[in-house]
Amino acid sequence: MDIHQFFEPVPEYITSQKYSHNSFFNYIHYFGDTFPDLKGLQIAIVGLTEKRGMLKNDSIERGSSEIREKLYHLKKGHGLYKIADLGDLKIGNTLGDSLQLIYSVGEYLIKKQILPIFIGGTHDLDIGQYLSYQRLDKLVSLLTIDAKIDMEEEGTPSEKHSQDIILHQPNFLFNYSHLAYQSFLTDLDLIGVLEKLHFDHVRIGNLRSNFKEIEPIIRNADLLSFDVCAIQSSDAPGAADAQPFGLTGEEACQICRFAGMNEKLSSIGIYGYQPYFDDNRNKTASIIATMIWYFIEGFYDRKDSLSFKSSDYIKYTVSLDAQPSLLIFYKSIRSEKWWMEIPQGDQTKFDRTTIIPCSYQDYQMAQSGEIPERWINAQLKLF
Numbered sequence: 001m002d003i004h005q006f007f008e009p010v011p012e013y014i015t016s017q018k019y020s021h022n023s024f025f026n027y028i029h030y031f032g033d034t035f036p037d038l039k040g041l042q043i044a045i046v047g048l049t050e051k052r053g054m055l056k057n058d059s060i061e062r063g064s065s066e067i068r069e070k071l072y073h074l075k076k077g078h079g080l081y082k083i084a085d086l087g088d089l090k091i092g093n094t095l096g097d098s099l100q101l102i103y104s105v106g107e108y109l110i111k112k113q114i115l116p117i118f119i120g121g122t123h124d125l126d127i128g129q130y131l132s133y134q135r136l137d138k139l140v141s142l143l144t145i146d147a148k149i150d151m152e153e154e155g156t157p158s159e160k161h162s163q164d165i166i167l168h169q170p171n172f173l174f175n176y177s178h179l180a181y182q183s184f185l186t187d188l189d190l191i192g193v194l195e196k197l198h199f200d201h202v203r204i205g206n207l208r209s210n211f212k213e214i215e216p217i218i219r220n221a222d223l224l225s226f227d228v229c230a231i232q233s234s235d236a237p238g239a240a241d242a243q244p245f246g247l248t249g250e251e252a253c254q255i256c257r258f259a260g261m262n263e264k265l266s267s268i269g270i271y272g273y274q275p276y277f278d279d280n281r282n283k284t285a286s287i288i289a290t291m292i293w294y295f296i297e298g299f300y301d302r303k304d305s306l307s308f309k310s311s312d313y314i315k316y317t318v319s320l321d322a323q324p325s326l327l328i329f330y331k332s333i334r335s336e337k338w339w340m341e342i343p344q345g346d347q348t349k350f351d352r353t354t355i356i357p358c359s360y361q362d363y364q365m366a367q368s369g370e371i372p373e374r375w376i377n378a379q380l381k382l383f
């Protein structure tokens with residue numbers, strides 16, 4: 001597959017600027033006169049300009065360029081960068097065609113073990129990101145960060161795309177998690193649906209009161225879909241549906257760092273940026289660029305092998321008076337992160353999900369004789 005044909009180069013007005021010698025720009029390859037060589041690449045930035053998924057779509061087509069301009073001026077972080085900016089993905093004749101292009105390019109990159117970072121476009125484009133996993137012969141877990149739960153029965157694609165993902169056939173979704181939703185923007189019936197399906201959901205207040213406890217949820221994701229409207233408008237005004245409450249820019253960056261450190265996560269999309277609504281210094285573009293920078297920092301700080309039988313992990317067994325009689329935990333010596341084992345039964349298709357991320361708090365709960373809620377929800381999904 002020659003993916004070069006699907007991309008437009010990075011605009012020259014961005015690449016012709018003067019960047020400092022230690023800038024992000026000077027340590028990556030970009031699509032200018034020639035398309036980057038994908039051999040040995042680890043991360044690929046993919047710009048999206050498709051905007052037909054929502055009604056208030058002013059200036060979305062400029063979003064990816066504004067983000068990369070801010071990103072290029074940041075200083076290089078640690079690690080030996082093997083990163084390329086592939087430019088902007090061309091728009092299809094229809095919205096469906098654009099989703100197909102995202103799907104094809106995403107699948108191609110992931111199969112080559114290149115992690116795509118999708119920037120720009122409307123949030124419904126995460127359908128294409130999700131479909132990139134359709135033919136990879138595995139179940140995946142999707143993490144969405146959004147002020148709203150986009151599962152409306154009727155409306156534009158950007159208002160119901162999460163529902164479309166959950167209902168998609170063939171079904172290869174093991175878990176859906178939603179962080180940072182705001183109760184006054186959310187139909188209680190939708191919360192009930194998530195609970196019936198044993199999907200994780202954490203509203204902004206609970207997230208903020210115990211921020212460290214969301215790390216295992218992030219660590220369980222194969223792909224991350226982030227809507228900019230989840231960040232409070234004082235930090236990120238550049239969205240048609242920007243909210244006065246929400247994540248701070250710092251919290252958004254921390255989430256992205258957690259995601260980058262997640263060894264199993266293989267794609268991320270940051271959607272919904274609209275320069276038209278941003279301030280005159282493009283503050284939101286700066287926030288998103290910094291989120292990407294922290295994600296990459298996390299990526300180059302990955303430590304865990306996920307080989308739980310190796311000497312990199314300490315195994316802990318907790319005895320309980322009730323069923324299950326034993327709970328098994330693993331702690332990484334390198335990162336000090338925790339996992340717990342879920343009995344797999346005869347359903348071999350769930351092999352890779354039988355050891356799930358957890359927290360030290362879950363281990364403490366088991367020691368006190370209680371079964372952690374994470375264990376219960378995983379067991380219910382498996383059977």
